[in-house]
Amino acid sequence: MKLLVTGRTGQVATSLVERAQCFPMVELLTAGRPDLDLAILGSAKALIDAVRPDFVINTAAYTAVDAAEDSPDEAYRINADAAGEIAAACASTGARLIHLSTDYVFDGTSDRPYREDDPVAPLSVYGKSKLAGEVAVRLALPGATIVRTAWIYSPFGHNFVRTMVRLAGERDEVSVVDDQHGNPTSALDLADAILALAARWSSGDAGGEGEIYHLAGPDAISWAELSAKVMERLRALGQPVATVRPIPSADWPTKAPRPRNSTLDTAKYLRDGGSAMHSFDASLEQVIRRLVAA
């Protein structure tokens, strides 16, 4: 099965490339700038028409949450318009699509983890543009599968865990927000789950068609708790650590508002035959070992 992944340099795309080695039936192709620039109208269609993939996994996105507040046009162009174009190109070539979305489509006021059919109410331009992307994808290709994930970390690219590992070697103390909760998700685990879904489809299983799935790590914690977990693992590995000082969001103002509780309920994916992700501790350990070794 020929699988085309957009967003070549990103955390999820890089993880998909690594994990695809465990799926011998997968021929994985990646696309990214400059050959695929989603800011250019028609760029995605030209590529999909030429490659004729069986599956497209759209991981490309404008992911700079704070910068998006000042660049809404660009964020909407990449996260909404281009996502719709990718879906339309899949519809016209018969490719199936897995489109990645975010926990930031929710406003974070729920007192329980969000389910797929809970009302959406994004707070930020990023969240709004990703929600517009979900709508555009659904309109162009009703059978597309939308995967909402959260708080991605990996040995690659920019992410919170990597930043904490760096700061642990540079500072005695780090101040970290303690009143925002979410599901830290290993991009490597997410890649395994996405590839497993595509493999099921290629064997004729239509499961997941037209569905939204919440696919995220099993534990819901705060940024400060995640930071403390990183320090705990670093200490166990004999690495320098910093003291974590929990602070309220009010003491760490950001351009874009963040949901207080964007934890995701992943039960639907499991009910529909998906496998449980690895434990948070095991996945974090794996990523930190690789970051330290690098």
Ligand SMILES: NC(=O)c1ccc[n+]([C@@H]2O[C@H](COP(=O)([O-])OP(=O)(O)OC[C@H]3O[C@@H](n4cnc5c(N)ncnc54)[C@H](OP(=O)(O)O)[C@@H]3O)[C@@H](O)[C@H]2O)c1
């Ligand atoms: N990171 C998170 O914590 C998180 C949480 C929830 C949901 N998600 C969603 O999960 C997906 C994957 O996230 P990620 O962490 O892998 O993202 P990432 O590491 O930030 O990578 C984003 C990718 O999108 C590409 N991209 C940006 N603008 C583009 C354009 N104009 N044309 C073509 N490609 C462009 C980037 O390419 P360049 O290298 O050329 O910039 C990069 O390869 C995204 O849909 C994101 O919204 C992420």
